[in-house]
Amino acid sequence: xxxxxxxxxxxxxxxxxxxxxxxxxxxxxxxxxxxxxxxxxxxxxxxxxxxxxxxxxxxxxxxxxxxxxxxxxxxxxxxxxxxxxxxxxxxxxxxxxxxxxxxxxxxxxxxxxxxxxxxxxxxxxxxxxxxxxxxxxxxxxxxxxxxxxxxxxxxxxxxxxxxxxxxxxxxxxxxxxxxxxxxxxxxxxxxxxxxxxxxxxxxxxxxxxxxxxxxxxxxxxxxxxxxxxxxxx
Amino acid sequence: xxxxxxxxxxxxxxxxxxxxxxxxxxxxxxxxxxxxxxxxxxxxxxxxxxxxxxxxxxxxxxxxxxxxxxxxxxxxxxxxxxxxxxxxxxxxxxxxxxxxxxxxxxxxxxxxxxxxxxxxxxxxxxxxxxxxxxxxxxxxxxxxxxxxxxxxxxxxxxxxxxxxxxxxxxxxxxxxxxxxxxxxxxxxxxxxxxxxxxxxxxxxxxxxxxxxxxxxxxxxxxxxxxxxxxxxxxxxxxxxxxxxxxxxxxxxxxxxxxxxxxxxxxxxxxxxxxxxxxxxxxxxxxxxxxxxxxxxxxxxxxxxxxxxxxxxxxxxxxxxxxxxxxxxxxxxxxxxxxxxxxxxxxxxxxxxxxxxxxxxxxxxxxxxxxxxxxxxxxxxxxxxxxxxxxxxxxxxxxxxxxxxx
Numbered sequence: 001x002x003x004x005x006x007x008x009x010x011x012x013x014x015x016x017x018x019x020x021x022x023x024x025x026x027x028x029x030x031x032x033x034x035x036x037x038x039x040x041x042x043x044x045x046x047x048x049x050x051x052x053x054x055x056x057x058x059x060x061x062x063x064x065x066x067x068x069x070x071x072x073x074x075x076x077x078x079x080x081x082x083x084x085x086x087x088x089x090x091x092x093x094x095x096x097x098x099x100x101x102x103x104x105x106x107x108x109x110x111x112x113x114x115x116x117x118x119x120x121x122x123x124x125x126x127x128x129x130x131x132x133x134x135x136x137x138x139x140x141x142x143x144x145x146x147x148x149x150x151x152x153x154x155x156x157x158x159x160x161x162x163x164x165x166x167x168x169x170x171x172x173x174x175x176x177x178x179x180x181x182x183x184x185x186x187x188x189x190x191x192x193x194x195x196x197x198x199x200x201x202x203x204x205x206x207x208x209x210x211x212x213x214x215x216x217x218x219x220x221x222x223x224x225x226x227x228x229x230x231x232x233x
Numbered sequence: 234x235x236x237x238x239x240x241x242x243x244x245x246x247x248x249x250x251x252x253x254x255x256x257x258x259x260x261x262x263x264x265x266x267x268x269x270x271x272x273x274x275x276x277x278x279x280x281x282x283x284x285x286x287x288x289x290x291x292x293x294x295x296x297x298x299x300x301x302x303x304x305x306x307x308x309x310x311x312x313x314x315x316x317x318x319x320x321x322x323x324x325x326x327x328x329x330x331x332x333x334x335x336x337x338x339x340x341x342x343x344x345x346x347x348x349x350x351x352x353x354x355x356x357x358x359x360x361x362x363x364x365x366x367x368x369x370x371x372x373x374x375x376x377x378x379x380x381x382x383x384x385x386x387x388x389x390x391x392x393x394x395x396x397x398x399x400x401x402x403x404x405x406x407x408x409x410x411x412x413x414x415x416x417x418x419x420x421x422x423x424x425x426x427x428x429x430x431x432x433x434x435x436x437x438x439x440x441x442x443x444x445x446x447x448x449x450x451x452x453x454x455x456x457x458x459x460x461x462x463x464x465x466x467x468x469x470x471x472x473x474x475x476x477x478x479x480x481x482x483x484x485x486x487x488x489x490x491x492x493x494x495x496x497x498x499x500x501x502x503x504x505x506x507x508x509x510x511x512x513x514x515x516x517x518x519x520x521x522x523x524x525x526x527x528x529x530x531x532x533x534x535x536x537x538x539x540x541x542x543x544x545x546x547x548x549x550x551x552x553x554x555x556x557x558x559x560x561x562x563x564x565x566x567x568x569x570x571x572x573x574x575x576x577x578x579x580x581x582x583x584x585x586x587x588x589x590x591x592x593x594x595x596x597x598x599x600x601x602x603x604x605x606x607x608x609x610x611x612x613x614x615x616x617x618x619x620x621x622x623x624x625x626x627x628x629x630x631x632x633x634x635x636x637x638x
Binding site: 050054057059060079080083084086087088092094098100101102103107111112114115116118119120160 | 237248539545547549550551633636
C-alpha cells in the first residue's frame with residue numbers, strides 16, 4: 001500500500017461564510033495522493049481547481065473536513081506550522097512562474113535552502129547547479145529572470161520547487177502561458193523528476209493532451225470530484 | 234543569523250533603483266541638517282554667553298547679605314513693627330584664602346580668582362568718571378575671564394602703580410597708553426596711576442566700567458585691607474553653573490551666584506533657542522521617517538506577488554516582517570553615515586562663513602564622534618519605527634491572494 005502524503009476527507013470551502021453572499025465552492029472533497037504519484041487535476045474554469053490546490057498547498061483554510069499531511073492533521077494548524085510544512089514537504093510551480101527578478105536563476109533556486117538552513121552551503125550550491133543543469137539551464141545560472149524566455153523561467157521555477165527535495169510538488173497550470181513546444185519540454189521535465197527522484201506531482205491543467213499523459217486524472221466539476229481514474233498502462 | 238532576510242532586503246533595495254536612491258538622499262539631507270544644527274548650537278551658545286557676559290565669571294562667591302534681625306519678644310512676636318533693610322557695606326569674604334584653596338580642589342572648577350572691587354572715581358584734569366575699581370591677581374583673573382584676549386593696547390602686567398582701563402573710558406578721558414590718571418574712592422584720596430593697557434570687551438558700557446589695579450592697591454583704595462569682595466570661578470560646564478552653584482551654596486556660608494541667575498534674560502533666551510532647535514530637529518526626523526515609511530509602503534505594494542511566492546515557498550510572517558524592517562534600518566543607517574559626513578562638511582564650511590564682528594569664527598567645526606554615534610543609533614531606531622507599518626502590511630498579506638494578482 002502506497003502511504004499517502006496528503007489525505008483530504010469531506011473538505012468544504014465556503015467564501016464569505018455567514019454573510020448573505022456566502023458561496024460554497026468545494027462540496028466535500030475526498031482525495032489522497034501517495035508517494036511518487038503523477039496526477040493531474042482537470043475541470044472547467046470555476047470548478048474549484050485553484051481553490052483546492054491552494055487548500056492542499058496550505059495557503060487557504062478549509063471551512064470543513066479533515067486534511068492529513070504525512071499522517072498528521074493540519075487543517076487547524078496555525079500560520080507558523082503551515083509555513084514550516086510548506087517549506088519542508090511541498091514545492092510550488094505557478095502559471096506565471098513568480099521568480100524573484102532581483103535574484104539570478106541560481107540564487108532563485110537556492111532561496112528555499114537559505115530559508116531552511118539560514119546559510120548558503122557549497123552542498124546547496126552544488127544541488128542547485130545540478131537541478132538547473134538537469135532542466136537544461138546549466139549555461140544560464142547567473143542570468144536574471146527578465147533575461148530568460150518564458151519556458152526557461154518556468155524551468156527555473158521547477159528547479160526551485162525541487163530544491164529541498166519535497167515529497168509533493170503542486171503545479172498550477174505550469175504550461176498555461178507557454179507555446180506547445182515549451183509546454184511539452186516543461187511537462188517532460190516534471191515527468192522525468194517524478195521517475196528519477198520519486199517526487200509526487202499534482203498538476204492543474206486545462207490541456208487535455210497533457211492530461212492524457214498523466215498516470216491519474218482527477219476531474220472536478222462544480223466543486224465536486226466527478227471522476228478519479230488511473231490510466232491503464 | 235538572518236541571512237535570508239539580509240539577502241532579500243538588500244536585493245529589494247537594489248531593485249528599487251531610483252526609489253532607493255531618492256529616499257537615501259532625502260534621509261541624508263534631513264540627517265545632515267540635524268547633525269549640523271546639533272554640532273554648532275552648543276558652540277554658538279557658548280560663544281554668545283562669553284561675549285555677553287564679558288568679564289562676568291561663571292560663578293561668583295560674595296559675602297552673604299547682612300540682614301536686620303528685629304528684636305523678638307516672648308512667643309516669637311516681633312517687638313518692632315517696621316524693620317528697615319540694612320544697607321550693604323563693602324565687606325570681605327570671610328577667610329577667603331581657605332575658601333580659595335577649597336574651591337580649587339573642587340571638581341568642575343577650572344580656575345579661582347579673588348577680586349577686590351568697589352566704587353571709585355577716575356580723574357584726569359577736571360574730568361571725573363565713576364568706575365568700578367577692580368583689584369585682581371592678573372594670572373588668576375585671566376584664567377577666569379580671558380581679559381588678556383581683550384587687551385587692544387599695552388599688556389596686562391600690573392605693577393602697583395599701574396591701571397588698565399577700557400577703550401571708551403580712555404577716549405572719554407583723552408588718555409593714551411603711558412598717560413597718568415588719578416584713582417580715588419570715598420574712603421581714600423587716591424593716587425596717580427599709569428595706564429598700562431587698554432581693553433575692549435565689545436560693549437560700550439563695559440568699556441567704561443572697570444579700572445583694573447593690583448589686588449593690594451584695590452585693598453588699600455577700598456579700605457579692605459587683606460580682604461576681597463568676591464571670589465570668582467571659571468567652570469568646566471557653563472550650562473551646569475546653576476547646579477554647581479547650588480552645591481557650593483550648601484557648603485559655604487557665603488552667597489553663591491551663577492551667571493544664569495545673574496543674567497536670567499540671557500538664560501531664558503538660550504533656553505528658548507534650545508527648545509526651538511530641538512523642535513526643528515524633531516520635525517526633520519519626523520519628515521525623514523514619514524518619507525521612509527511611504528517609500529516602503531509603495532515597495533510592499535510593488536512586491537506583493539513576490540511576497541506571496543516567498544510566503545508560499547515557506548517564508549514565515551516573521552521573516553517577511555524582518556525583511557522590511559531591515560530595509561528601513563538600512564536606509565536609516567546609510568542616511569545617518571552620509572548625513573553625518575555631510576553635516577560635518579556643512580559645519581566646516583559654515584564656520585568659515587559665519588564670523589563675529591571681530592573676525593573670529595562664531596563656532597569651530599570639530600569631529601564630534603559621540604554625536605555621530607548617537608546619530609547612527611537614532612537613525613537605526615527611526616528606520617525601524619518607520620518600517621513597522623509597511624512591514625506589518627507585508628507580513629499580513631494573504632499569500633493565496635497575493636499570488637493571484
